[in-house]
Amino acid sequence: MRDEAPRTVTAICRALQEQIEHGLLTQGSQLPAERKLSELFETTRITLREALGQLEAEGLIYREERRGWFVSPPRLAYNPLVRSHFHAMVREQGRQSSTELLSARLIPAPVDICALLELPALSAVLQIRRARRIDGRLVLYVEHYLNPAYFPGILQFDLTCSLTELYASEYAIHYGRVRFDILPTALPAEAANSLKTTLGSPALRITRVNRDQHGRLIDCDLEFWRHDAIHVSVEVPE
Incomplete structure (x- = not known):
């Protein structure tokens, strides 16, 4: 047997x-x-x-x-070198996207976020938690951490839309230099619950640390993708 x-x-x-x-x-x-x-x-x-x-x-x-x-549906091509956002990236590949706002609040900055955003001890950050779908399928859980000094009143806006576009239209802030860290991981509890899958399922964690056009550290994103939802595709120009 x-x-x-x-x-x-x-x-x-x-x-x-x-x-x-x-x-x-x-x-x-x-x-x-x-x-x-x-x-x-x-x-x-x-x-x-x-x-x-x-x-x-x-x-x-x-x-x-x-x-x-x-x-599993086809994977989405994810190119970190392209200046885009989730909704535009999905739309450009002929797919449909949607975003669900899970929570948005001012919180004490966790230690790892203080380090990423170079904030002093006991700082506050804006935390925005969202779940995102492609063609109706939950594929991405993301936590955004914003330096509140640069985004006064942002919690009053529709946070299911593109933050990239919101930054530009309401705060005249545009992304400048961006750092990416990409690691295979297992889904933690919050991400697994939001994606309606099993705790510890395989995932791809993408950490983005974003500066604006003036070089200021403005926010960072912790993205947890279903491992079969994307493939990272990068073409380096000559």
Whole structure:
């Protein structure tokens, strides 16, 4: 029996992968319930979940809490060198975007945020938490931390829109130099809950530290992307 389980996992993975590659299971479609898949492949739920977990790690399928398993849609191309914002980036690739505001408030700056924004001890920052969708699918949880000295009254505005455009229109602030740090990680509790997925699911963490056109450190973003939602694509000009 021990020898059979790995072979069964491999067989399930191969079968589902072929169905996806040939378009029989279309991108964004929902897989049958785990019970039905177990019956189809004549295996246990434990073995089935091992196979589904492998396909999830490969980015072919994904799971949403209380909804089930789905075929992953195409990844979004993410180019850190392009001066754009989430909604524009998604729109330019023929997709639809939406943003949900989770919270927006003035808080004591965490130690790591003080370091990123070079703030003194016991500083306050504006924290804006948002969840973002592509074609209706939750793909990104992001925490923005703003130096309140540069954005008085910003909490009164519609914070589901582009902050980049809001900075420009209301504060005459434009992004200058930007630093990116990109690391594979596991989703922490806040991000997993917001993305309706399992705590510890694989993710890509992108930290952006932003200066304005005058060289001032104005904000930083902590982005947690589903690992199968984007691919980082950079072309360096000559």
